[in-house]
Amino acid sequence: MEKISLEIVTLITGIILLLIGIWGLLTQKNLIKMVIGFALFDTGIHIIMVSIGYVKNRTAPILDQAVKTNEAAEKIVDPVPQALVLTAIVIGLGITALMLAYVLKMYQKKKSLEINHYNELKW
Amino acid sequence: MVKNSFIFVLLLGFVFLFFNLFADFSGNTELNGLAGHYAESAHKEVGAANLVTAVIVTYRGLDTLGEVTILFLSAAIVSFLLKIETASTENRKLRATSEILDTASKILVPVIFIFGIYVFINGHLTPGGGFQGGAIIASGLVLILLAKPLRQISQRLISIIESISGLSFVLLGVAGILFAAGFLDNKILSLGKFGTIFSAGAIPVIYIFVGLKVGAELSSIIANLQENQKEA
Numbered sequence: 001m002e003k004i005s006l007e008i009v010t011l012i013t014g015i016i017l018l019l020i021g022i023w024g025l026l027t028q029k030n031l032i033k034m035v036i037g038f039a040l041f042d043t044g045i046h047i048i049m050v051s052i053g054y055v056k057n058r059t060a061p062i063l064d065q066a067v068k069t070n071e072a073a074e075k076i077v078d079p080v081p082q083a084l085v086l087t088a089i090v091i092g093l094g095i096t097a098l099m100l101a102y103v104l105k106m107y108q109k110k111k112s113l114e115i116n117h118y119n120e121l122k123w
Numbered sequence: 124m125v126k127n128s129f130i131f132v133l134l135l136g137f138v139f140l141f142f143n144l145f146a147d148f149s150g151n152t153e154l155n156g157l158a159g160h161y162a163e164s165a166h167k168e169v170g171a172a173n174l175v176t177a178v179i180v181t182y183r184g185l186d187t188l189g190e191v192t193i194l195f196l197s198a199a200i201v202s203f204l205l206k207i208e209t210a211s212t213e214n215r216k217l218r219a220t221s222e223i224l225d226t227a228s229k230i231l232v233p234v235i236f237i238f239g240i241y242v243f244i245n246g247h248l249t250p251g252g253g254f255q256g257g258a259i260i261a262s263g264l265v266l267i268l269l270a271k272p273l274r275q276i277s278q279r280l281i282s283i284i285e286s287i288s289g290l291s292f293v294l295l296g297v298a299g300i301l302f303a304a305g306f307l308d309n310k311i312l313s314l315g316k317f318g319t320i321f322s323a324g325a326i327p328v329i330y331i332f333v334g335l336k337v338g339a340e341l342s343s344i345i346a347n348l349q350e351n352q353k354e355a
Binding site: 007008011012015018019022023026027048052053054055056060061062063064072073076078079080082083086087089090091093094095097098100101102104105 | 138144153157158166172174177187194200250347
């Protein structure tokens with residue numbers, strides 16, 4: 001049996017998480033659950049980006065005894081998607097906190113977390 | 124029913140979209156040009172052993188400044204939304220914190236703070252950096268609040284730390300324009316011996332400020348959410 005490689009596994013995991021996130025955003029009526037759906041969507045995208053930057057049989061982009069400076073180009077994975085994902089995680093955290101603050105405010109206004117009770121902007 | 128089938132079709136569309144990505148994807152076997160350049164010359168140009176740090180703080184330093192700004196903005200909006208309008212006199216009825224949590228938080232919180240500081244000081248050598256270290260420090264604050272839910276966190280101290288570190292970050296960037304090649308260039312300090320703690324020029328200094336700033340911002344978000352809970 002052919003071995004499934006690491007990057008394929010992580011890519012599938014990322015895509016599944018992303019689809020669960022979209023499904024949660026579209027079907028859930030509870031505001032907190034929608035925020036969780038968004039967070040899952042976010043995480044799925046991060047995993048997809050890291051798995052695309054992976055290079056077969058290589059190690060983390062940190063130069064030490066295991067990866068000498070002169071052979072770094074043959075031994076490390078792509079550092080750019082990892083830096084990008086680090087940025088994206090922090091921004092995702094900020095957005096999630098912001099959404100939770102809005103949810104808290106909405107709850108204080110109407111004492112309800114059901115999206116159906118907020119129909120002022122519905123058309 | 125129509126709505127459900129619409130959701131199903133949309134999900135199917137996403138599956139199709141990502142199946143294309145998945146079907147063409149076979150895994151990389153070598154680095155692309157940009158990553159190859161970073162791998163070969165980052166240790167000469169920047170002097171950081173952790174290449175992710177080299178990319179974040181130096182090659183893409185301006186993006187990091189923007190990112191810290193976005194985090195600051197979201198923390199500011201959270202505190203604007205959740206500011207306490209009326210000083211509430213009645214507190215929530217809370218069960219007493221268990222002895223284990225109370226004692227453990229006293230022992231663990233200083234250790235967590237020191238670990239966070241270690242993570243952002245060593246950001247140029249080991250996995251970690253300012254953002255991770257800041258998040259660890261904020262997690263220590265969560266432990267404090269779990270043990271003592273009614274404890275007041277000084278917003279004043281948080282905002283002072285946040286402003287000073289943010290200003291220092293920008294000033295170090297401007298010092299890069301004046302004394303080195305460009306904005307946020309790390310060669311304003313000597314690059315030092317590769318792989319030691321005093322190396323990579325200004326990267327450890329910048330990461331200390333980033334770590335303090337991120338820690339202060341996340342702490343302010345947590346403190347705001349906690350204070351608002353008392354009112355509800």
